[in-house]
Amino acid sequence: MKIAILGTGMVGKALGTKLVEIGHRVLMGSRTASSEAGQEWRDSVNGLGQIGTFAEAAAFGEIILDCTNGANSIEALRQAGAENLRGKILIQVSNPLDFSKGMPPSLTVCNTDSLGEQIQREFPEARVVKALNTINCAIMVQPSLLPEDHDLIICGNNAEAKQEVTRLLGEWFGWKHECIIDLGDITASRGTEMYLALWVRLWGVLGTPYFNLKLVRGR
């Protein structure tokens, strides 16, 4: 499968590396055609992946993974180009975290709006699925890192796109179908993004980013 990764940070690298390892064609996009971080990643995967601009990546990918810095996601997607996103599934991983005032970060948007919604509004023809934004990238690509089942919450307006993402997360990374919870339309991004306010504190007190939540339900 031809997959676009937007963003060359640790999330983009982790996802891109796993995807080339399992045989997919990955083009990792950044603001410039040949960024230093992109080159480092390409070297780290022995040239099995490609790098390019956001637009080149988005044009290449049959599916797009938005792993940009949340503060810049919309601008990065504008550079990617609405025409390159049209009709495609956009797995929107980034969170609108604002680290400019120190730790813990606040959110640049929340409560009555969210980054997921902003992106779906700006690119109405993309099929945005908010996913993977509630966990560390090592767990994204290897949920079995944790010693028991745990849950991933996704949302988006397009039911078919959410089903396809659920299938792909299983195929790519081993996420169990029953551990992926569809929280509803893209407005539910508010919930999964606002959870980051709890996540960053848990990271602090647990002393590790390697954790996730399991929903325990009443009988």
Next chain:
Amino acid sequence: MKIAILGTGMVGKALGTKLVEIGHRVLMGSRTASSEAGQEWRDSVNGLGQIGTFAEAAAFGEIILDCTNGANSIEALRQAGAENLRGKILIQVSNPLDFSKGMPPSLTVCNTDSLGEQIQREFPEARVVKALNTINCAIMVQPSLLPEDHDLIICGNNAEAKQEVTRLLGEWFGWKHECIIDLGDITASRGTEMYLALWVRLWGVLGTPYFNLKLVRGR
């Protein structure tokens, strides 16, 4: 133990009923000395509990449980009186949910502040412990309702008060010590209150309020 419950909604009733059942003296406070909801609760516990104003309750209690409607919590605590809260543990259960614009609710305060913090600032001599705000009241008083262990996140500025609350939640309701996670100072209320944006959506898709989270940690 003499316990003040502020608020006569379903949370106050659930906590008050359990506490009188296990032999504590409970005074449930509301805006008026003898509210209809308060009388109903007193009848429901066969007169084993008392009712009164917020101030009467707070003066009576060795410990205060704030179960008011989050939109009115600060005003209710003002009526309770700073002098009646001084030095006491205030278990701050309510969330700043705003239902005025329909479902799902938004928060009246979030991101860079929280209701827990507002209350601690307004009543600096109370020992505020944010707790129990992340679960349905049936689970608050009976964590064993859920089929496996799950976690409760608390926070507050006073370490001794948090330890005492942890002990009391075990003694009163059966919360296991190891399932209560201290998230840090009262600013961590932002995280547990903002989690409500996720909680209300989960309630919707799960079709039941009887669920909670278990933290699954890496080895």
